[in-house]
Amino acid sequence: VLRTRITTNRGGGIALDLADATGTPLGRIDTLTLRPVTAEQLDTTPTHDSLFHLDWRTLPAPNPSTVNADILEVAASTIDGDVPAAVQTALADVLVQLQEWLTADEQDGRLVVVTRGAVATGGTEQVTDLAAAAVWGLIRSAQSEHPDRIVLIDTDGSLEDLAALAGLDEPQLAVRAGEVLVPRLVRTTVPAEAALPPVTGPVLVTGAGGALGGLVARHLVTAHGVRDLVLVSRRPSTTLVEELRELGAEVRWASCDVTDRDALAALIGELTASDGPGLAGVVHAAGVVDDGVLESLTPER
Ligand SMILES: NC(=O)c1ccc[n+]([C@@H]2O[C@H](COP(=O)([O-])OP(=O)(O)OC[C@H]3O[C@@H](n4cnc5c(N)ncnc54)[C@H](OP(=O)(O)O)[C@@H]3O)[C@@H](O)[C@H]2O)c1
Structure with a gap:
């Protein structure tokens, strides 16, 4: 490190x-x-080989070296019922155990975090535990902050000794039918004629006054020919509205707090009413960041 x-x-x-x-x-x-780079110095020729997707590949003859590993089994939850509550409970539980392990650990051991149904490794397989899938997100951030210390394994229960896989030098693994799978990026081939269908009808962008929402709104207009935008934030951004109108779009601004369910339902009801414009798409980019490194996270954050 x-x-x-x-x-x-x-x-x-x-x-x-x-x-x-x-x-x-x-x-x-x-x-x-650092010297500035001019646009000419960069090769800005559009390429069509920069799209990748994740593929789970069988690790041929895994040969793990023995390392000192603790196991943290993530309790199973189901996607029925109150999913946000199940996600929050699972994340808070794992966070506390992770923080305790980091405080107590002697810096040479590894932690193996075991889930079930958190990832889909291909074919018709589905994620069956959304809370465990969120745990993967948390742990993958933890892995960036504590490299080589934490191993994530999603298992179907077909291998007994998961601690032995901690020495494989692979941060994320899946066990399926007795085989060990690893995620790899592979190139996605896009057919030359593939094109997105034209967007007809309004597109709702939340957080439009912010950095990402503004970029998305401009991109929808300039790259996808969207002509009808409904922009939402709590406070309006007149400069963005003017800019998008100059680009030829029809723009409506709706000041709305998206955490206020009634206000949001009223807005969507208006847009989707039988005599309303309907909705061609929604991009949700409203959000407030309150993050921190693992040691300073709390269940609320
Ligand atoms: N920028 C990045 O590189 C990046 C990367 C990954 C993830 N994200 C996430 O993406 C989201 C947007 O990021 P950003 O950089 O665009 O943030 P930003 O510049 O702070 O913009 C956030 C926008 O959301 C609006 N907003 C916040 N709470 C709202 C609410 N309750 N109802 C309606 N609108 C609300 C804000 O406007 P008002 O305050 O006027 O409502 C603002 O327009 C955040 O959740 C962020 O964590 C950002």
Whole structure:
């Protein structure tokens, strides 16, 4: 593990301090000079080979080395009933156990987090436990913050010794019918004639006053020819509305708090009423970030 502290020095340059996982200094770069790149220097020719998808591949003859591993079994939940509550409960439970393990652990062991039905590895397989799927999201962030310490395994129960898989140098694994599968990115081939159908009718964009919502709204108009937009945030953004109208779109602004179910239902009811415009699509980009590294997360966050 190489940890890097990045600071700006007086001359405006960037300095880097390099240390190992225990904080022992390894080196220092006094000045890193960055030069602007012009558009011409970048190859901006559109390519059609930059789309990838995830494929689960069988790991041929896994040969794990023995490592010291603890197991955290994630309790099963079902997707019936109150899904958000089940997700919150599962995440809070795993978070607490993860934080306890990190505090107690001696820095050389690994933690194997075991789920069932959290990922679909192909074919007709479905995710059967949405709470466990959310746990994968949490753990994958934890893996970025604590590299080589945590291993995620989604199992169908066909292999006994999951701790033995912790030494495989693979952060995420699935066990299906006694085989060990690993996720790999593979190129997606898109047929040359593949094109999105034209969008007719209004598209609702929440969080339109924010960074992502604004980008999405512009992209819908310029790249997909959307001509009718309904933009939602709590506070209006007149500059965006003007800009989109100049690009030829018809834009309605609806100031609405999307956490207010009644207000949102009234807005959607208006748009989907039999004599209303109908809705061609929804992009939900409203949100408020309150995040932090694993050690500072709370169940509420
Ligand atoms: N930017 C990124 O790179 C990035 C990457 C990954 C994920 N995200 C997530 O994507 C979401 C949007 O990101 P952003 O960067 O665009 O954030 P942002 O610039 O802060 O914009 C958030 C937008 O959501 C609106 N909003 C917040 N709460 C709302 C509510 N209750 N009802 C209606 N509108 C509401 C805000 O407007 P008002 O305050 O006026 O309502 C604002 O227009 C966030 O949840 C963020 O965590 C962002």
